[in-house]
Amino acid sequence: MVCGRRPMLHRTHGYRNVAFRCCYIGTWDIVLQSVIRQPAVSDGRDCFEPECQTACIIGLHESCQLEGDMTTATTIPMLEDEQLLLILDGHALVHRAWHAIREPLNVRSTGEEVRAVFGFLNSFIKTISDRKPTHIVITFDLPQPTFRHLKFKDYKAHRPPTPPELRGQFSRIRQLMEAFGVPIFEQAGFEADDLIGTLCRQAEEQKIDTIVLTGDTDTLQLVSPHVRVLLSFAVQKRTLYDDSAVRERYGGLGPESIAEIKALEGDTSDNIPGVPGIGRKTAIKLLAEFGSLDGIYENLEGVTPPRAKKSLTENREIAERALFLTTILRDAPVTLDIDASEFWTFDRSKVVDFLKELEFFSMVSRIPTNRRDGQLAMEVEEFDFESAPVDYKIVDTKDALEELAVELAKPQGFSFDTETDSINPMQAQLVGLSFSSSPQKAWYVPVGHNEGKQLPMAQVLERLGPILTDPDIPKVAHNANYDIMVLENHGVSLQGLELDTMLAAHASGRKAVGLKALALDLFHEEMMPITDLIGKGRKQITMAEVEIEKAAPYAAADADFTERLRGELSRELEERDLRGLMDDVETPLVQVLVRMQRDGVDLDVDLLKKMSVDLSGQLADIQNNMYATIGHEFNLNSSQQLGDVLFNELHLPPTKRTKTGHSTDAASLDGLKFFLDSGKAEGVDPKSYEVLDSILEYRQLSKIKSTYVDALPGLVNPDTGRIHTKYNQVGSATGRVSSNDPNVQNIPVRTELGRQVRKAFVAEGAPDWSLLAADYSQIELRVLAHLSEDPALIDAFHRGEDIHSSTSAMVYDVPIDEVTADQRRFAKILNFGVLYGLTAFGISRQTDLTPDQGQRFIDLYFEKYPHIRKYTDETKERCRALGYVETVLGRRRYLPDIRSRNFNVRAGAERAAINMPIQGTAADIIKIAMIRIMERMDDLGMRSKMILQVHDELIFEVPADEMSQMQEIVMELMPSALSMNVPLSVDLKAGYTWGDMD
Structure with missing residues (x-):
């Protein structure tokens, strides 16, 4: 059964209910390159959305961390x-x-x-998935004064005004709630808490169980037999409070005491002073002893x-006023109209x-769908191959295989895809192959399903292998890296890759580069999520276990x-003059990375095991020394306990506030060290220097x-x-791999x-083989x-x-x-600071200069x-005019924030605008x-292997008899890679381990 041109469709109570999946998370921009996640079963070709990447990094996507799965359609039993x-x-x-x-x-x-809208939506969907409510309402504060x-x-007089960028997003969130049909409650003269309290009472009177989702502990006073509070610190940190949980948190006191606890201790966030000296x-x-504030x-x-x-x-007056507040x-x-809130x-x-308007493509598949009476309201229905408006065929006979081979051998080429049983391309086994030679026409060739009619894999590969390996027949894939790896597992070395549509979307600066997201963005078509076939979590199956008739469409x-x-993307590449970048760089690089991934690198596991033992001992020593210094044991991994030591015992100045206390993250600790080094540490315990150094060392070793x-x-x-590392060509907005x-x-590298x-990365077969490192010197x-x-x-x-040294000589006006x-160190800070938008304050953090002195040096540098x-200056202005910057080869990055009214947001975009053409080139x-x-x-025909690429450095594994030849090749080809008005310099080092070459 189909609708329009969609090959498979879900229906829920008469509404179309289809969704795409988001199965592979890339990184977001340069700063976030270190995080890449993949799902339990996928081919890794479906999502590289920046909003998903952000969510993954900050922990918004719980399924990513718990099950290895990513955003998928949520089906709720009710x-x-x-x-x-x-x-x-x-x-x-x-x-x-x-x-x-x-x-x-x-x-x-x-x-x-739209970041607040995205974060709110993510929290909203997760709560629905976890708690399965039947009715939902939302409350908001209004700007007018309350009673x-x-x-x-x-x-609340000291609260800063809402940032302009956030203020506008409230209307968007209201629109979102209206789209979901969620009633909105707001009332002049009252706070949202009062509306929540009233709605809870009215629901309780109707004997309706209620959950309040909030980040405000004040609402714990509403807990009752029918009301629970879901306190959200982050999507990954939520606690559901019933009466017993409240009493556990507050020393045996129940919800009826929350307002009085707050009145006595005060609440700085609301500018409620409380009673001085009462924590x-x-x-x-006192409340446990005397029962209430009146009792006290x-x-x-x-x-x-x-x-x-x-x-x-x-x-007393302060206490009573605080209780009122x-x-x-x-x-x-x-x-509360319970029917209206269904x-x-x-x-x-x-x-x-x-969601499409806000480009939240990765969220479409997560729109919740409902189950009633134990029956799936959203079901995958059988695909009607005869009446479908798309021409999809299953190839399961010799004649059908021959017909397909003839079609694929035509000079216009084809697009293809693989279905497998694993996301690890080195281990994935082929389950099926799909091909398309023109829009709305495709074939599926099952070869590895557990059941069903299918041709033997050997027969299929024998007939199609020569076509797949023919360099004169153009092929197109989405995330070709994965598909090529899988085919090579089965003895087929793909040749003739014309285009990778994922790379094309990324090169042109598109936000959505996943297949399903692009289909939604460009064709307004929603594709089926793979989880509709294989499920998710512990009950997830592999594609091999899916019926062929369901897997085929x-x-x-x-x-x-x-x-x-x-x-579509070929036309876009031509219009944006990006065809050269794709044909000469991105597409041929796929095969290079595939080879590097397959070759891998040898690892000295015994060395790492010894290191682990040594590090365990060092960490234990640091812990014990810290305990001796402080005078008692505490958990170094607990930010709350560590904060208590730093701010209460050592009297260091408090850092920024978090929900559990003051921040002890790396930036905060660096700030404290800067504070101590600045000589302003009056009243601070002298042990603070030693303690901070020990904490930073502990964290470094532990990480x-x-x-x-x-x-x-x-x-x-x-x-x-x-080890076979996986390389990602779309992992950075600048084009870095x-x-x-x-x-x-x-x-x-510097420690x-x-x-x-x-040193654990070694040349296999040493001393007959060595590693060769070739590093571009100061390329940026x-x-x-x-x-x-x-x-x-x-x-x-x-x-x-x-x-x-040259820069230093010019700035200081001395002979080189x-x-x-x-002086050289300072010049180095200035040189690289230009690339990353270093400010006068940034210079002061890295030197002994004041910010004013730092600014004078910046001015002198530019003089x-x-x-x-x-x-x-011209780069920023051009970006403001066009909305994007580009590299020498035309790779684009769109930076709409450069027009932001918020100074910090705009300044960040300006730094990115300066950096991207440099780093991208x-x-x-x-x-x-x-x-x-x-x-x-x-x-x-060399035996040498290119095994690692790390930023500006290439690592080769080279036999002794090819070392001189390999060095000559590198020194010929690396400096001449791109014609520039300055020479490109390359440093070579050789050794038996990667560490030997540092």
Whole structure:
């Protein structure tokens, strides 16, 4: 059964209910390159959405972390006689979503900021999936003063105004709720908490169980036999509070005491002072003893300690006023209409239209669908191959195979796709192949299903193998890297790759590059998520277990839509003058990366095991020394306990607030060290220096141990004995190649510990084989010289001078041979600071200069290199006019934030605008070098292997008799990769381990 041109369709109560999947998470921009996740079963070709990437990194996608699965259609079991009301605290959730996602998230076509909308939507969908409510309402605050403000003008007076970028998103979230049919409650003169309290009371009177989703602990006073509060610190950190959970948190006191606890201890977030000297512990103790605030004042003579009694006596008015402010009303002028709040009657098409407008393509598949009476309301129906408007065929006879082979051999070429039983391309077994030679026409060739009529794999590959390996027949794929790896597992080396539609979408600067997302974006077609076939979580099956009749239309659609994208994206590449980038760089690089992935790198597991033991001992020593220094044991991995030591015992100045206390993240600790080094540490315990150093060292060792030393041995392939990292061509907005499993590009290079880890990467067969490292020297500064055409910088590179010494000589106006080490170090900070938008404050953090002195040096730097200033200014202006920047080869990055009214957001986009053409061009240069070197190695029939690419460095595994030849090839091809107005310099090093070459 089909509708329109969709090969498979779901129906729910008469509404179309189809969805695409989001199965592979790439990284978001340069800053977030270290995180890449994949699902339990997928071919890894379906999603590289920036909004998903953000969500994955900040922990918004729970399924990604719990089951290895990503965004999938959510199917909810629900019985009609079970009612559960979900009340959403709109303002609290929106603000939490806004602050959870630190990087801006924009609609590419309009530049509209939507990160709060995305975060809120993600939390909303997850809550529905987890809690399965039957009815939903949402409350919002209004800007008008409430009765609390009118009585006490200082109430919440210190709160900063809502940022303009966030303010506009509230209307979007209201639109979202209207699309879902969720009633919105807001009332002038009352806070959302009062509306929530009233709605809870009214639901309880109707004996309807209620859950309040909020980030505000004040609402715990609403907990009752029918009301629970789901306190959200982040999507990954939620606690459901019933009466017993409240009592456990508050020392045996129940919900009826929450307002009084708050009144006594105060609430700085609402500017409620509380009673001076009464903290939470004392408040709980007093309320447990005397029952209530009135009880405390009726028994003041019995209050201890004396200072508490004195403070209570002197501040009774403050306490009573605070109680008035902290008590939630239960009789606000709102009425709960339970019928109007029924959730499952929404029009899905309205939600889809809204998500498409905001370019939340990855969210479409997560729109919740309902089950009633134990029956699936959303079912995969049988595909009618005869009456479907698309021409999809199953190839399961010799004649049908021959007919397909004839079609595929035609000169126009075809698009193809593979279905497998694993996301690991080194281990994946072929289940089926799909092909398309024209839009809406496709074939599925099953070869590895557990049951059903299908041809033997050997017969299929014997007939189609010569076509797949014919370089003169053009092929198109989406995430070809994976498909080529799978085919090579079965002895087929694909040739003739014309286009990878995922890479094409990325090169042109598209936000959506997943197949399903592109189909939705470009053709307004929703494709079936793979989880509809294989399920998810513990009950997930493999594609091999899916019936052929159900797998066929899904697989055929993948090839069909890839073929449709072939035409659409090819036109886009031509219009944007990107065909050269694709044909000369991105497409040929696929085969190079495939070869590197298959070859892998040898690992000294014994060395890492020894390192693990040594690091365990060092960590234990640091712990014990810390305990001795502080005078007691505490959990170094607990931010709360560590914060107590730093801020309460050592009296360090508090850092930014988090829900559990003050921040102890790396940036905060670095800030504390800067504070101590600045000489402003009056009243701080002298032990603070030693403690901070020990914490930072502990964290560094712990991270290296868990991320690399202990993890790398588990990534060794049991069949090859080597590590096979996966390279991702769309993992960075600048065009840099990223890697995962393992992420070799994040192994620290400037620390001794990082060098020790690198020593575990070895040449197999040493001493007969060695590693050769070829590293572009200062390539980004050379690209900067080329782009800016600054004469002084160009001249320094042509003279072969040390560029940092040359810069220092110009800035300090001294001969180059008299430049000191400190002067060179400072010049290096300035040189690289230009690339990354370093500010005067940033310079002061890295030097002994004040921000004012740092600014003077920046001004002097640009005075000496005026063309660099001109380049940066013109680049920002061009980006403001066009909305994007591009590399020398035309790769684009769209930066709508450069027009933002928010200074910080705009400044971040300006830094990216300056950096992207430089870093992106450098990335293109090393890609060209990789392609040419691999071609030369193949032409000469060399045994040497290119095994690793790390930013500007290539690592080769070379037999002794080819070392000289390999060095000559590298020194010929790397410096000549791209014609520039400055020479490209390459440094060579050789050794038996990667660490030997640092």
